[in-house]
Amino acid sequence: MAKALPLKGVRVVNFGWVWAGPVTGQTLAFLGAEVLKIESRARVDMTRNLPPYAGGEPGFNRSLSNHACWAGNGSVSLNLKEPEAKQLAFDLIATADVVIENFGPGVMESMGFGYAELRKVKADIVLCSMPGAGLYGPFRNVRTYGLSLTSTTGLDSLVGYKNGGPIPVENAYSDPFVGIFSAFAILTALNHRRNSGAGQHIDFSQQEAIMQMIGPDYMDYVLNGRCAGPKGNEHPLAAAAPHGVFPCAGDDRWISLAVPSEEEWLALKAAMNEPAWANEEAFATLRDRLDNIDELHAQVAQWTAGFDDYQLAEKLQALGVAAAPVLNVADLFNSPHYKARGTYIEVTHPLGFNETIYGAYVKTSRTEADIKPGPWLGQDNDRVFKGILGLDDERYQSLVDNKVIY
Numbered sequence: 108m109a110k111a112l113p114l115k116g117v118r119v120v121n122f123g124w125v126w127a128g129p130v131t132g133q134t135l136a137f138l139g140a141e142v143l144k145i146e147s148r149a150r151v152d153m154t155r156n157l158p159p160y161a162g163g164e165p166g167f168n169r170s171l172s173n174h175a176c177w178a179g180n181g182s183v184s185l186n187l188k189e190p191e192a193k194q195l196a197f198d199l200i201a202t203a204d205v206v207i208e209n210f211g212p213g214v215m216e217s218m219g220f221g222y223a224e225l226r227k228v229k230a231d232i233v234l235c236s237m238p239g240a241g242l243y244g245p246f247r248n249v250r251t252y253g254l255s256l257t258s259t260t261g262l263d264s265l266v267g268y269k270n271g272g273p274i275p276v277e278n279a280y281s282d283p284f285v286g287i288f289s290a291f292a293i294l295t296a297l298n299h300r301r302n303s304g305a306g307q308h309i310d311f312s313q314q315e316a317i318m319q320m321i322g323p324d325y326m327d328y329v330l331n332g333r334c335a336g337p338k339g340n341e342h343p344l345a346a347a348a349p350h351g352v353f354p355c356a357g358d359d360r361w362i363s364l365a366v367p368s369e370e371e372w373l374a375l376k377a378a379m380n381e382p383a384w385a386n387e388e389a390f391a392t393l394r395d396r397l398d399n400i401d402e403l404h405a406q407v408a409q410w411t412a413g414f415d416d417y418q419l420a421e422k423l424q425a426l427g428v429a430a431a432p433v434l435n436v437a438d439l440f441n442s443p444h445y446k447a448r449g450t451y452i453e454v455t456h457p458l459g460f461n462e463t464i465y466g467a468y469v470k471t472s473r474t475e476a477d478i479k480p481g482p483w484l485g486q487d488n489d490r491v492f493k494g495i496l497g498l499d500d501e502r503y504q505s506l507v508d509n510k511v512i513y
Contacts, residue, residue, distance in 0.1 A: 144482065161458075192513075293309065
């Protein structure tokens with residue numbers, strides 16, 4: 108397999124912080140880009156202090172979560188409160204193709220790194236800005252984290268128990284979602300630059316990316332005037348019944364079932380050995396099953412409770428029913444499927460300890476990604492400042508001593 112990845116030779120300067128911006132860099136790195144994360148001990152990124160830590164020893168270079176989330180990014184440490192640090196950042200940007208940031212609108216400008224200033228040092232630079240709500244509009248200055256974004260995009264209004272209030276999506280899953288999404292926006296800008304010679308400023312609204320997840324509900328409101336709310340695990344558009352997760356044998360084991368068609372309902376009935384209740388008039392058609400869905404789900408749950416989740420899913424899949432075991436984290440880690448695909452891989456961090464991180468989620472037939480764990484803070488300082496920018500030893504050490512490179 109060839110080793111020349113498609114973005115080989117592309118340099119990315121990543122001001123992105125927490126999770127979303129670094130995942131953008133990670134995705135580009137999986138495709139071969141050199142990604143250099145700018146950070147500083149003057150303001151350590153919050154994800155560097157997330158447990159668990161390697162060997163149980165706390166420290167901002169030992170967060171296993173950080174090393175998984177930032178895999179593929181390099182690190183240079185610059186205290187951007189110092190004018191000399193800002194100049195070094197500009198010198199590095201002058202050698203780069205892409206700049207990433209996920210601050211609020213105006214922050215890059217207040218730091219002196221707005222798009223107009225970047226173009227002065229690299230006319231064809233691609234700047235990807237990823238604010239929560241975009242660079243303009245009445246809501247532009249909203250402060251967001253992952254949990255906020257699932258609220259402001261309407262997603263949280265749909266999640267919860269039937270006839271109950273919303274239960275917010277627990278994890279900040281929006282961060283990796285928008286990170287991957289924005290990386291491919293950058294690819295389109297790089298392709299445009301290759302064709303035209305011109306860079307551009309990408310206004311990537313994290314909210315507008317996440318809103319794609321509620322597209323069917325949006326259309327239901329526009330076309331039918333219905334405003335969706337929490338429905339538990341029922342199909343959001345009433346297009347399938349049964350549709351939910353059901354208990355299985357064992358401790359906290361579950362199976363998911365989605366049965367939209369009559370053919371699949373007949374297959375499920377056959378798997379259940381045609382119980383008398385399933386042939387009652389109340390369940391004769393999809394409309395009937397939807398009208399009596401609470402009773403339907405209760406009956407199905409009684410049946411699934413006697414089976415192993417994996418074995419039952421395999422049996423139902425063979426019959427053409429969409430069924431899957433509800434996997435927990437241990438299941439994911441031990442899954443032969445994910446092992447075969449290298450979804451999680453064991454690596455040795457440059458500081459010497461072993462850790463498990465995500466493998467490449469972008470897999471291509473002609474190239475293979477080089478997966479590296481997230482960096483220790485300032486890991487690439489020597490190579491970047493002495494090698495790429497050509498600082499001599501005396502100047503470099505002076506900047507370190509004065510906490511400009513810090």
